Amino acid sequence: MNDNTKPLLEIQNLRIAFDMPQGRTEAVRGVNLTMGRERVAVVGESGSGKSISFRSLLGLLPASASVSADRLALQGDDLLSLGPRAMRALRGRRIGMVVQDPKQGLDPLMTIGKQLAEMLKLCGKVPRTGLQQRVRELLAEVHIRDPKRVADLYPHEVSGGMAQRAMLAMMLSAEPDLLIADEATSALDAVVRHRILDLIDEQVRLRGMGLVLISHDLDLVAGYADRILVMYAGRVMEELRGGQMSDARHPYTRGLLACRPSLDHPGGELPVLNREAAWLE
Incomplete structure (x- = not known):
């Protein structure tokens, strides 16, 4: 049994490297994070090491x-001492992940309801006689209006937003301690993005889970986090309080903020983000 007085997640000096044809490349360089059942956003450019840092918790990195x-x-x-069998038991049950494109995470040959039922059976959360009822309840909990109808649909028959809701229901069905939302809204339009983030935030609060929200969109996630980590080239450059992006002091974070388009000056020329070698020392 786990001790609830311990931090939910502890990461100290995390380093990830890849063996490439041109040599060894270090992609994550000493990331540190200790978190409880709170909401932590991790932001930065593509390639900054956001996703692979947290995919490493689940053993989802390539053999290289x-x-x-x-x-x-x-x-x-x-987590580093877990064997393959223990790691499979951890995925979903203790750490859930909502991915960027939900239709890549859903089996196109199975109905949404069948996939949810399969997850429930794997986790042993519900007796077989109550599976279909629990499937409909889970879909209703993520605000799907006609859960019985949607349960009988295949992934290609629903919109991107509804598919993301179904994916979230699947992750919540195992009642994990930590939910990782990896660019979970980037494939959706602006209105649906906020609805999905509102839904994730609601469910995390209701269930007392920890949340890691990975995104390149600083403005979008700032209001959904208690803390914000800004990553660049595999390192954490700065940590900010949620909703306090204007307090940023590191030149990299300030540069990211300055590069955002402004409705006050539409079509204006955006500044170029300056990068300094000293940031990597």
């Missing part, structure tokens, strides 16, 4: 990757 850390633990349990 090597992962090391002084400590990598979930509620005190060392």
Whole structure:
């Protein structure tokens, strides 16, 4: 049994490298994070190491990757020491992940209801006689209006927003301690993005889960986080309080903020983000 007095997630000096034809490339360089059942946003440019840092918790990196850390633990349990079987048991049950394109995470040959039922059976959360009822309840909990009808649909028969709701329902069905939303709204239009983030925020609060919200959109996630980590080239450049992006002091974060288009000056020339070698030292 896990000790609830321990931090939910501990990451100390996480390093990830890849063996490439041209040599060894270090993609994550000493990331640190200790979090409880709170909402942490991780922002930065593509290639900054956001996604692979947290995919490493689930053992979802390719064979060419090597992962090391002084400590990598979930509620005190060392993740680096887990074998393949224990890691499979951890995925979904203790750490859930909502991915960028939900239709890549859903089996196109299975109805949404069948996939949800399969997840429930794997986690052993519901007796077989109550599976279909629980499937409909889960879909209703993510604000799908006609859960019985949607349960009988295939992924290609629903919109991107509804598919993302179904994916979220699937992750919530296992009642994980930590939910990782990896660019979970980037494939959706602006209005649906906020609805999905509102839904994720609602469910995380209701269930007392921890949330890691990975995004390149600073403005979008700032209001949904208690803390914000800004990453560049595999390192955390700065940590900010949620909703306080204007307090940024690091030149990289200030540069990112300055590069955003402004409705006050539409069509204006955007500044070029300056990068300094000293940031990597």
